[in-house]
Amino acid sequence: MERMPEVRTRFAPSPTGLLHIGGVRTALFEILLAHHHGGKALLRIDDTDRERLVPGAIASLIEDLRWVGLHFDEGPSDEEIAKADETYKGGSGIGGPAGPYVQSQRVGRYKEISEELIARGFAYRCDCTPERLEKERQEQTERQEPVGYSGYCRNRDVPADAPHVVRFIIPAGRAIELPDAVKGTVRWEKIMLRDPVLLKSDGFPTYHLATVVDDHDMRITHVLRADEWLPTAPLHLLLFEALRWEAPVFGHLPPVLGTDGKKLSKRHGATFLSSFREAGYLPEAILNFMALIGWSAGEGEEREIFSLDELKQRFTLDRVNNAGGMFSYDKLKWMNGMYIRSLALEELERRLRVFLLAAGVAVDDEKLKRITPHIQQRMEVLPDAVPLVEFLFKDKIERDLGAMLKKGMDVAKAREICLRGAEAVAALTPFDAAGIEAACRKLAEEMGLASGPVFTVFRIAVTGQKVTPPLFESIYALGQAESVQRLRETADLLGAGAPAA
RNA sequence: GGCGCUAUCGUCUAAGGGUUAGGACGGAGCCCUCUCAAGGCUCAAAUACGGGUUCGAAUCCCGUUAGCGCUACCA
Numbered sequence: 001m002e003r004m005p006e007v008r009t010r011f012a013p014s015p016t017g018l019l020h021i022g023g024v025r026t027a028l029f030e031i032l033l034a035h036h037h038g039g040k041a042l043l044r045i046d047d048t049d050r051e052r053l054v055p056g057a058i059a060s061l062i063e064d065l066r067w068v069g070l071h072f073d074e075g076p077s078d079e080e081i082a083k084a085d086e087t088y089k090g091g092s093g094i095g096g097p098a099g100p101y102v103q104s105q106r107v108g109r110y111k112e113i114s115e116e117l118i119a120r121g122f123a124y125r126c127d128c129t130p131e132r133l134e135k136e137r138q139e140q141t142e143r144q145e146p147v148g149y150s151g152y153c154r155n156r157d158v159p160a161d162a163p164h165v166v167r168f169i170i171p172a173g174r175a176i177e178l179p180d181a182v183k184g185t186v187r188w189e190k191i192m193l194r195d196p197v198l199l200k201s202d203g204f205p206t207y208h209l210a211t212v213v214d215d216h217d218m219r220i221t222h223v224l225r226a227d228e229w230l231p232t233a234p235l236h237l238l239l240f241e242a243l244r245w246e247a248p249v250f251g252h253l254p255p256v257l258g259t260d261g262k263k264l265s266k267r268h269g270a271t272f273l274s275s276f277r278e279a280g281y282l283p284e285a286i287l288n289f290m291a292l293i294g295w296s297a298g299e300g301e302e303r304e305i306f307s308l309d310e311l312k313q314r315f316t317l318d319r320v321n322n323a324g325g326m327f328s329y330d331k332l333k334w335m336n337g338m339y340i341r342s343l344a345l346e347e348l349e350r351r352l353r354v355f356l357l358a359a360g361v362a363v364d365d366e367k368l369k370r371i372t373p374h375i376q377q378r379m380e381v382l383p384d385a386v387p388l389v390e391f392l393f394k395d396k397i398e399r400d401l402g403a404m405l406k407k408g409m410d411v412a413k414a415r416e417i418c419l420r421g422a423e424a425v426a427a428l429t430p431f432d433a434a435g436i437e438a439a440c441r442k443l444a445e446e447m448g449l450a451s452g453p454v455f456t457v458f459r460i461a462v463t464g465q466k467v468t469p470p471l472f473e474s475i476y477a478l479g480q481a482e483s484v485q486r487l488r489e490t491a492d493l494l495g496a497g498a499p500a501a
Numbered sequence: 502g503g504c505g506c507u508a509u510c511g512u513c514u515a516a517g518g519g520u521u522a523g524g525a526c527g528g529a530g531c532c533c534u535c536u537c538a539a540g541g542c543u544c545a546a547a548u549a550c551g552g553g554u555u556c557g558a559a560u561c562c563c564g565u566u567a568g569c570g571c572u573a574c575c576a
Contacts, residue, residue, distance in 0.1 A: 014576050049575055130574080137573095146503045147572065165574050183506070192504050192572065200574040207576050231505060231571040254507080261568065289513095292525090296514055302524045304513090321514080323507050324569070331513065331526040341539075377539035388537085440535085455535040467537045 007039030009222050011072070012046040012211065015057035015085070018272040019064040021327070022226065022256045022264050025290040027070050029224050029253060032291070032315035034073070042218060043075030043094060045102040046211075047084060048204045058085035058102075062092045064273045068283040069308060074218075076101040098218040103210050110205035113213050113243070114166045114198050122242040123198060125164040126153035148194025166199035168208075168239065176234045181222070181251035182320045183230070191234050208232065212239040220248050222317075227252035228263070251317050254294045255324040264327050271327075280355060280382030282343075284308070285336040291315075293325040305338055337380040348372055355382040356389070367392045370477035374469040388469055392478055397464035397486070401493060404460050409453045415494040417443065417457045422487035431480040436472040461490035 009030040013023055034041040043065070045058055058081055065072070074096030081088045084102045100106060117123035126149075133149065140147045149167065158164050170191050178186045198209040205213070215223060230252045240247040258268035265271065270279065276286055284307070291311050292304060298319050306314070340348065349372045356363050368389070375388045391397055404414050424439040425431075444454040459471050462483055468474050475483045 012576095016576075046576070052575065126574095133573085141502085144502055167574095186505075188504075190504090194572095197574050202574080204574090206574070211576095226570095227506065228570055229576090252506085255569075257569085259512090263570075292513065294513095299515065299517095302515085304525055325514085326512060328512055328526065334526055337539090375538090378537065437535090452535060459536065465536090468535095469537085471535055 004037075005221060006219075007034050007037035007222060008042065008218065008220050009034040009039070009224060010042040010044050010215065010218065010220050012044040012214075013061055014046045014049060014052070015054060015061055016049065016052040017054050017057055018274055019061050020264075021271050021273055021276065021286075021290070024068060024070070024273055024286065025256055025293060026224060026226060026253060027065060028287055028290055028311075029295070029315070029320075031070055031072070032312055033222055033224060033251075033317065035312045036315045039221070040073040042096065042098070042220070043072040043101060044214060044218070045076055045081075045084060045104075046207065047102060047104045048207065048210050050104075050202060050204060056085065056087040059088040059092075060274070062088075064277075066092055067277060068273060068286060070287070074098060074101065080105060103214065104204070106210075106214070107203060107205070109217070110199065110209055110213055111203065114205070114209065117168070117198070117242060118166065120242070121169075123166050123168050124154055124156075125158035125160065125162075126156075126167045126195075126197075127158045127162055127164045128152060146192060146194075148192070149196075151195050154195070163201050165197045165201050167195040168198050168235065168242075170195055170235070170238070174238075176237055178233050178237060178250060180230075180233075181249050181317045182254075183227070183252055183322060186230065186233075188234050191238075193232065193235050196232075196235055208235055208239065212236055212243070212245075215248055216240070216243070216245045222249045222251060224251045224253055226255060228255065251320065254321055256290075256293055257324045257326045259326060261326070263324075268327075280384070281332070281336050282339045282351075285332070285339040287311075288339070289332045289335050293327065294321045295319055296321070305335070305342075333380045340379050340382075341377055343376070345372055345376070348376055352382065352385055356385065359383070359386060361386065361390065362393045364393060367477050367479070371469055371474065374473045374477075378469065387465070387467075391463040391465060391468070391474075399460055399464045399490060399493065400466065401460065401490075403466050404453075404457045406456065407450070407453045409449075409457065411494050413447070413449070414457045415491050416447065417454055418461050418487045418491035418494065420447075421458060421461070422484045422491065425475070425480065425487065426484045428480065431476070433472040433476045436475050440472070458487075462486045 011027040011030045013019065031041040047053055047058070062081065072094055075094035077095035077099060078090050078093030080100045080102045081093055082090065084104060114123060118125065136150055137147045154169065170193050173190060175187065175189050176191060180186055196208060197206050199205055233250060237247055256264045258264045270276070287308060288306055291306065295315065296319060297303070297314050349369060352372065353363055353368060371389055371392060375385055378388060379385055405411065420443055421440070424443060425436065428435045428439060440455065440458060441451055444451040455471055459468055460466065462475055462478060
C-alpha cells in the first residue's frame with residue numbers, strides 16, 4: 001500500500017516588528033492544514049534582512065503565537081532563539097530534527113547552494129553598483145520599458161573575491177505553469193522577472209533562495225502564503241527545477257483587507273495581534289474569526305463558531321476562497337462576545353481579574369465573583385466590564401442626581417426612597433438579591449409609585465450610573481453595609497438642596 | 502506601463518447548469534424587561550457590465566470595467 005508522505009507546512013515570519021493579524025491567519029492556516037492531515041507545522045524565522053531586523057521581534061513573535069494558541073510542532077530551540085535575539089528570556093523554544101530553524105543560522109547552506117548554481121550555469125556573480133542599477137531603471141522608465149536588471153554581468157565572470165551579489169538566470173522565452181492549490185493553474189507566457197538576486201552582497205540570501213532551500217531541506221510539502229507572492233512563484237519553481245528538487249504544493253492565500261479594500265497594514269490602525277490582546281479580545285475568538293476570512297466550512301454548515309480542533313477537522317485547501325476579504329471589527333466583536341458568553345464563570349472571572357487589575361481597578365474577589373454572572377452577557381470585549389463594575393471597587397462615586405428625576409419623580413420622593421430604602425436594605429436577613437428585590441418592590445407599592453422610577457433612584461444612589469448590571473444583583477454584590485451607606489449619602493445629597501436638573 | 506490575481510446583500514460567505522439565490526455580522530421593527538445587554542421572532546439588502554455555449558447560466562467560455570498585488574541587494 002502506498003503511503004502518503006507526511007504533510008509538513010511552515011510559517012516563516014520576518015522579525016521586522018510585531019506579529020500582524022494577517023500573519024496570524026497565515027500561521028493558523030499552516031497549522032490547520034498540517035494537523036488536518038495529521039502532519040506537522042513548523043515555525044521558521046526568516047531573518048535574512050539584516051537592515052530591517054528589529055531587536056526583540058523574534059521573542060515577541062514567539063510570545064504572541066503562544067498567547068493566541070498557535071503551537072508549532074517544530075521550530076527554533078531555546079538556544080537558536082537566544083542566539084538570534086538577545087532580549088529572549090527563554091522558555092518558549094520548540095526544537096526539532098530539521099534545525100536550525102533560524103535562517104541567519106543557515107547561511108553556509110545558502111552559500112553552498114548558490115555556488116552550486118553558479119557552477120552549473122544557473123547563476124552568476126554581479127558587481128553592479130546600486131547607482132548603476134538605479135540609472136538603468138531610470139532609463140527604462142523613460143523609454144517606457146519594463147524595468148529590471150539588464151543582465152550586464154551575465155558573461156563578465158566577476159571574481160568571487162570582489163564584493164558582489166549572485167543572480168539567477170531567468171531563461172528567455174520560457175513559459176511556466178503553477179498548479180496552485182487555491183488559485184488553480186496559473187500560467188505565465190513569459191517571466192517578467194529579470195535575473196533576481198539570490199545572495200546579497202552581505203552574504204545573506206534573499207527570500208527566494210532561502211525559502212526554496214529551506215522548504216526542501218525541511219521537507220515542506222505545502223507552502224501556504226499570502227498571494228502577494230504569486231508574481232515570484234515562477235522564480236521559485238525555476239529554482240526547484242534547477243536544483244532538481246521536487247517542488248512543494250503551493251497555495252496562495254487571498255489577502256486580508258482593511259476597510260478601504262487595500263491590504264491590511266499598519267495604516268489601518270490596530271492591526272498587531274498585541275493590540276487585540278490589549279483591547280480585550282480572546283485568543284479563541286481571534287482564531288475563529290480569522291479562519292473565516294478566506295475559508296468557510298461550506299454547504300450544509302451554517303455554524304460560524306468553531307473551536308481550533310473543529311477547524312482542524314474541517315479545514316481543507318479546496319474550501320479556501322480566491323477573493324480577498326475585509327477585516328470586520330464589528331463581526332470580530334460579536335464573535336468575541338459569543339466566546340465570552342460561552343466561558344465558564346470561573347474562567348471569565350479569572351480573565352476579568354487579570355484584565356481589571358492591569359487596568360488599575362482595585363478588584364475585590366468576592367464582589368467580582370458575585371457580579372460576574374450578570375455582566376457576562378453585557379460584554380463584547382473585556383474592557384466593557386470596567387464601566388459595569390467600577391462602582392463596586394470605588395470608595396467614592398459620582399452621582400448624576402438629575403437623572404433620577406424623570407417620569408414624575410421629584411427630589412422629596414427620591415429622598416424618601418433613599419431613606420426608607422436604606423432602612424429596608426439594612427433590615428434584610430438574609431441579604432440576597434431576591435430579598436432586595438422584594439424590599440424595593442414593596443417600597444414602591446407603599447409609596448404608590450411605579451417600580452421603574454423607584455428602581456432608577458436606587459440604581460443611581462447605589463452605583464452612581466444610569467447603566468448597570470441588574471439592580472438587585474448589583475446591590476447584593478456591593479454588600480449590605482456599603483449599599484445602605486450609599487443610600488444614606490444620596491438622601492443627604494438630596495436634602496442638601498435641589499440638584500441641578 | 503508590464504505581468505498576475507479577483508469580482509454574489511454595506512461586510513464575511515453558501516449555492517461547483519435547474520433553489521422563492523441560503524446563513525452570519527451590521528441595520529430596522531416586534532417580544533421579553535428594573536437600566537443596559539443577552540435571547541426569541543420578523544423585515545430590508547446581492548449575482549459589476551456585455552456577449553456567447555446550453556432547453557436552461559451566479560455557476561462554463563470570451564471581452565469590458567473596476568479593485569487589488571507585484572514589478573528591490575524587503576519579505
